[in-house]
Amino acid sequence: MNNGIKTDTDPVKCPSAPSIFLENVSFAYPGEEIFRSFNFTVKGGQWTCLIGPSGCGKSTLLRLISGTLRESLSGHIRFSHGNDHNRLTAWMAQKDLLLPWLTVLDNVCLGARLRGEMSVQKRERAISLLENAGLGEYSNSLPLELSGGMRQRVALLRTLMEKRSVILMDEPFSALDALTRLKLQDLAASMVKGATVLMVTHDPLEALRLGHIIYVMTDRPAKLSQALIPPGSPPRKPGDPVIVSLQAQLIDRLEGRDET
Amino acid sequence: MKFVRLIIISGGLLLIWQAIVLLTGVPPYILPGPLSVAKAVLTHSGSLFGHAMTTLFEIIVGLLLGTLLGVSSALSMISFLSLKRWLLPVLVISQAIPVFALAPLLVLWLGYGMSSKIAMAVLIIYFPVTAAFYDGLRSTEPEWLELAKVMDAKPLVVIRQIRMPAALPAFASGLRVATAVAPIGAIIGEWVGSSKGLGFYMLHANARMQIDVMFAALAVLAIVALALYFAVDWAMIKIVYWQKDNGLATKAQRHEGKK
Numbered sequence: 436m437n438n439g440i441k442t443d444t445d446p447v448k449c450p451s452a453p454s455i456f457l458e459n460v461s462f463a464y465p466g467e468e469i470f471r472s473f474n475f476t477v478k479g480g481q482w483t484c485l486i487g488p489s490g491c492g493k494s495t496l497l498r499l500i501s502g503t504l505r506e507s508l509s510g511h512i513r514f515s516h517g518n519d520h521n522r523l524t525a526w527m528a529q530k531d532l533l534l535p536w537l538t539v540l541d542n543v544c545l546g547a548r549l550r551g552e553m554s555v556q557k558r559e560r561a562i563s564l565l566e567n568a569g570l571g572e573y574s575n576s577l578p579l580e581l582s583g584g585m586r587q588r589v590a591l592l593r594t595l596m597e598k599r600s601v602i603l604m605d606e607p608f609s610a611l612d613a614l615t616r617l618k619l620q621d622l623a624a625s626m627v628k629g630a631t632v633l634m635v636t637h638d639p640l641e642a643l644r645l646g647h648i649i650y651v652m653t654d655r656p657a658k659l660s661q662a663l664i665p666p667g668s669p670p671r672k673p674g675d676p677v678i679v680s681l682q683a684q685l686i687d688r689l690e691g692r693d694e695t
Numbered sequence: 696m697k698f699v700r701l702i703i704i705s706g707g708l709l710l711i712w713q714a715i716v717l718l719t720g721v722p723p724y725i726l727p728g729p730l731s732v733a734k735a736v737l738t739h740s741g742s743l744f745g746h747a748m749t750t751l752f753e754i755i756v757g758l759l760l761g762t763l764l765g766v767s768s769a770l771s772m773i774s775f776l777s778l779k780r781w782l783l784p785v786l787v788i789s790q791a792i793p794v795f796a797l798a799p800l801l802v803l804w805l806g807y808g809m810s811s812k813i814a815m816a817v818l819i820i821y822f823p824v825t826a827a828f829y830d831g832l833r834s835t836e837p838e839w840l841e842l843a844k845v846m847d848a849k850p851l852v853v854i855r856q857i858r859m860p861a862a863l864p865a866f867a868s869g870l871r872v873a874t875a876v877a878p879i880g881a882i883i884g885e886w887v888g889s890s891k892g893l894g895f896y897m898l899h900a901n902a903r904m905q906i907d908v909m910f911a912a913l914a915v916l917a918i919v920a921l922a923l924y925f926a927v928d929w930a931m932i933k934i935v936y937w938q939k940d941n942g943l944a945t946k947a948q949r950h951e952g953k954k
Contacts, residue, residue, distance in 0.1 A: 501845050526845040532838055535937040536860045549848035549856060577937050597846065 452600040452631040453514040453523070454479035455500060460510035462499060469495050471656035472510070479515060482624070482632040482669060484646030486639060486689065492657045493635040497603045500633065501526050514601070525599035529606040531590040533578040539589050540565065540574040546597045557596075564592045568622060584615035588622065595626055602627055604634040608641065617673060620644055624670040639685040643678045645669045651688045660688055727907040735911040742896070747915050749892040753809055753881040754923065757816025761877070762870060764817065765824030769862075773832040774854060786825060794818045795883055802888040812884030812892065819880040820873035827869020831862025864938060867931035874927040878920045893919075 455477040462470045469492040477483050485493050498504035500512055501524045514523055525546075533542045543561040547553045565571050568588050578586055587607065594602060607623070608616045624645055636642050642649045643665055651660035663685065665671065671678055709729045715721075716728040723731060736743060768786070772779040798815060805811035835858045843853045885894025893916045900908035 498841075503841050503844050522847060524845060526842060528838055528842070530838060532836070532842050534839070534857065534860070536863075545842075546846040549843055549846050549852055551852070579937060579939065 452480040452629060453516040455601065455631065455633070456511070456513045456515070457500075458511045458513070460499065460508070460512065462495065462504075462508050464495075468656050473657060475650075475659060477631060477633050478648065479631050480629055481647040482627070482634065482645055484642035484649045485633065485635045485652055486637060486642045486649060486685065487635075487652035487657075488689065489637060491652050491655065493652055494605050496652075496657075497526070497605050497633065497635060500524065500601075501603055516600075523599055524601045524603055525594045525597040527590055527594040527602065527604045527607045529609055531578075531583075531586040533586055533589060533593075535578050538575050538577060539570065539581070542578065542589055543592045543596050545593055561592070561596055564595060565589075568592055584611055584619065587611060587615075587619060591619070591623055591626070599630070601631045601633070604632065606636055607634070609636065609638065616641070617644075621670050639682045639689070640673060640678070643681055643685065644671050644673060649685070651685065653689070653691060663688075724904055724906050727910055731907045732910040732914060735905075735907040736914060739908055739911060743893075743911060743915050746891060746893045746896040746912070747919055749809070750878070750881050750885065750894065750916065751919050751923070753812040753884070753892065754816055754877045754919075756809075757813045757880060758820060758874060758877050758927075760813065761817040761820035761873065762824050765821050765869075765873075766828055766866070768821075768825045769829035769832055770854070770859075772829055773858065774851075786822065789818070790822050794880065798883050798887040801884065807888050807890060809891075811887075812881045812889065815884040816877045816880035820877050823872040823876070824866070824869045827872070828862055828866040831865025832858050834865075835861045864935050867935050870927060870931060871924070874924050875920075878916065878923075882916070 457473060457475040460470050460473040460475075461468075462473075475496075485496070487493055495504065499508060503526075516523070533539075534545065537545070540558070540561055541548065543565060544553060544557055547557045562571070562574060565574055568591075570585060570588060570592075573581060573585065578589070581589070587610070591607070594604075604623075608619050611619060620641065634642075634645065646665065646669065649663040649665065651663075652658070653660070663681070665681055666677055667675075712729050716726060727735075768782060772782055794815065797818065798811075801811040801814050805814055832854075839857055839861070840853060843857055848856070881892065882894035885892040886898060889895045893912045897909050897912045897916075900906070900912065
């Protein structure tokens with residue numbers, strides 16, 4: 436289904452997507468310490484998956500990197516380009532967050548609209564993205580006319596439209612049914628190639644399908660496991676025996692058993 | 696269907712009214728039957744129309760000004776946090792004083808003309824519009840705001856392009872309430888002192904024991920108020936075009952969409 440997606444409208448054009456360095460990061464919500472002297476590097480141009488139980492601080496980590504959460508943060512969050520957070524990150528959440536009063540096309544262009552940067556070229560790019568994702572005929576529909584899977588596809592395109600070299604994903608596919616999820620994972624993998632992706636998930640299979648590198652995050656203050664690097668390049672097939680055996684291993688780590 | 700139901704309901708009410716008149720044998724100077732009221736509407740249609748136009752004008756101008764005032768209050772409260780701390784108590788105090796008690800004062804200050812009635816209507820609708828719109832502005836989906844922040848949107852743009860449209864459904868229900876209560880303001884104002892309008896005409900007829908004319912004015916007032924309400928309701932449905940149903944049904948759907 437994805438043929439032709441990569442060719443003319445390669446969505447993320449960044450020759451060297453930046454790495455993200457978290458150095459000595461500490462952060463606490465009132466009465467709850469989430470990170471203490473936390474160090475973590477996200478490799479540029481790769482898809483990193485962060486997997487862990489709910490409430491372990493995964494989403495907080497994404498918010499710290501995107502810059503939406505800055506209060507009571509100590510330590511440094513750097514990008515290898517030297518830039519600050521601004522204009523570098525795009526964010527995709529579990530909810531599609533489509534604005535119900537805007538058409539699908541306008542939702543895809545939301546970033547440009549909010550910054551007052553709309554142009555004919557941007558519009559055309561959004562239309563061709565929609566067509567490549569099989570949503571061409573829905574450009575002028577309102578979100579409420581779309582199914583959950585289609586809405587999340589629109590959210591993915593809105594994220595890609597930003598042309599940011601760092602993409603932060605917060606369980607973006609977890610609200611979808613299994614089949615739609617697999618399709619959308621393939622679409623996402625083909626469309627974000629080349630960008631630095633940090634995806635938070637609690638689904639081991641999803642992490643194994645999409646991640647170049649996988650970390651398990653547990654405890655409070657948060658701790659990271661050693662990196663798990665599955666063989667082959669994503670998106671991997673869900674039935675692959677290596678994936679299946681790694682999945683068992685990953686679940687063990689999640690439950691805190693085999694800590695190597 | 697809505698229209699048919701409305702006709703059935705009004706027909707039923709008229710029948711009950713007529714039945715009460717027939718069964719109890721009340722004299723017509725206490726409660727005239729629907730037929731004699733209808734006759735009074737016809738014979739006095741000229742002056743009724745004139746007075747109705749006056750009242751309708753007062754209500755509409757009151758609605759426009761009150762809405763404008765309410766919308767700008769809500770917007771400034773959401774834009775400037777410190778302003779909210781000053782304005783919110785004023786808003787509550789303004790509701791603690793019964794607006795009816797202010798009517799004689801308003802007539803004293805603003806005179807017998809339309810402005811005192813318009814001021815009454817404005818005072819009555821200001822609170823529901825402000826409260827509803829402010830509530831809507833305040834309860835924007837937090838993740839929409841977060842998304843806008845990651846997209847580097849400026850605060851004013853966020854208010855205009857995200858908070859305001861998101862608050863429109865709440866604003867619409869506030870305006871519906873306001874439209875329903877706005878006629879009260881105009882009528883009270885007319886009762887206290889005026890020489891025009893349906894409220895004045897009712898008192899005038901009452902003093903002359905023309906009870907059927909009084910009821911005729913009441914009937915015309917009800918029709919004016921209903922027509923205005925349905926016009927506003929229709930406009931609100933058009934404005935909040937992305938909500939296929941109104942009220943509770945939509946809320947349930949939104950909830951379903953969330954999980």
